[in-house]
Amino acid sequence: MSIRVVLADDQELVRAGFRMILETQADIEVVGDAGDGVEAVAATRRLQPDVVLMDIRMPNLDGLQATKQIMAAGSAARVLILTTFDLDEYVYQALTAGASGFLLKNAPPEQLISAVRVVAAGDGLLSPSITRRVIEQFTRLPPPGGTDALKGLTDRERQVLELVARGLSNGEIVAELFVSDATVKSHVAHLLAKLRLRDRVQAVVLAYETGLVRPGSK
Numbered sequence: 001m002s003i004r005v006v007l008a009d010d011q012e013l014v015r016a017g018f019r020m021i022l023e024t025q026a027d028i029e030v031v032g033d034a035g036d037g038v039e040a041v042a043a044t045r046r047l048q049p050d051v052v053l054m055d056i057r058m059p060n061l062d063g064l065q066a067t068k069q070i071m072a073a074g075s076a077a078r079v080l081i082l083t084t085f086d087l088d089e090y091v092y093q094a095l096t097a098g099a100s101g102f103l104l105k106n107a108p109p110e111q112l113i114s115a116v117r118v119v120a121a122g123d124g125l126l127s128p129s130i131t132r133r134v135i136e137q138f139t140r141l142p143p144p145g146g147t148d149a150l151k152g153l154t155d156r157e158r159q160v161l162e163l164v165a166r167g168l169s170n171g172e173i174v175a176e177l178f179v180s181d182a183t184v185k186s187h188v189a190h191l192l193a194k195l196r197l198r199d200r201v202q203a204v205v206l207a208y209e210t211g212l213v214r215p216g217s218k
Contacts, residue, residue, distance in 0.1 A: 002029040003120040006047060008040035008063065009033075009055040009082065014105070018053060021109045028116060037061025041069045044077050050120045054099070055082045056090045064094050071098030078119040078199075096209075100124050100199050124201030149210050150195070157191040158212065160184065164200055165207035 005022060007015045007030060015033045022028045032047045034040040036058045044052055052070065056063040067079045081094045081102035094102065101124050103115045150158060163173045173184045188200070197203050207213045 002027055003051060003116060004029055004031045004047065004049040005116060006031060006040065006043045006049040006052045006077075007033040008035075008037070008043070008052060008058065008066065010035050010058040011055075014055075018112065021112055022116065025113055028113070035059075037063060037066030037069075040066045041073075044070050044075055045073065048075075049077050051116050052077050052079045053082055053103075053116070054079050054094075055105075056094065064090055064097060067094050067099050068097045078122075080115055080119050095201055095205055098198065099201070101201050122199060124199035124204070149206065150212060152194045153191055157187050157194070160187040161191050161203055161207055162212055164188065165204045165213040167204075 005028060007018050009015050009018070012035070015035075019030045019033070022030055031049055032043045034043045038061045040052060040054060040058075040063070041061070043049075054063040054067060058066075061069075063081065067081070070077060070079060078100040079094070079098065081099045082105050083090070083102050084105055100119045101115065103112065107115070150161070153161065159177070160173060163176060168176065170181060170184045170188070174181050177184070188203075191197075192199070192203060195203070195206060197206065
């Protein structure tokens with residue numbers, strides 16, 4: 001079954017380039033595109049894609065507001081934000097709005113293809129070198145007691161969440177906690193369900209916002 005993708009970017013040449021790259025893959029189908037945020041929201045509602053590649057700076061409605069509207073409508077689509085380094089603050093806002101990750105617009109083709117597959121599979125696209133820097137820079141330190149939002153978690157689930165927020169992969173968490181891969185996957189699934197989060201990116205955002213992990217912590 002193909003991964004259905006909608007491309008949202010105000011530059012037609014950029015959309016054409018992404019379409020050309022993605023349609024070389026047998027498991028990816030570009031089902032539509034949009035030149036602004038209004039069109040992106042409408043296309044998502046009409047076409048019900050698995051992934052929306054969303055540029056941030058677009059006319060009429062920017063990618064941030066479009067992402068908020070898509071999430072508010074209860075869409076099952078995963079939003080993958082397209083950005084450049086100088087848009088970090090908007091990336092963080094998009095993540096808190098419900099985006100499942102982001103990709104630099106100058107990323108090589110293989111990264112674009114991999115990102116679409118990762119997000120479509122239900123995983124957040126976390127890059128410790130970029131995503132964590134964005135979150136640390138733009139998350140305000142919460143007031144005391146902020147971790148109340150995590151009170152439904154077991155001690156082990158809270159520990160796993162902290163490691164996820166530090167950017168560790170499942171394999172690295174296995175090595176850190178001396179447990180099996182299946183156990184880590186189970187803990188991650190349970191904590192996402194308890195906290196009603198879509199994916200690991202949302203878990204990272206919450207971990208910083210509640211103060212479980214503080215900027216600069218290792």
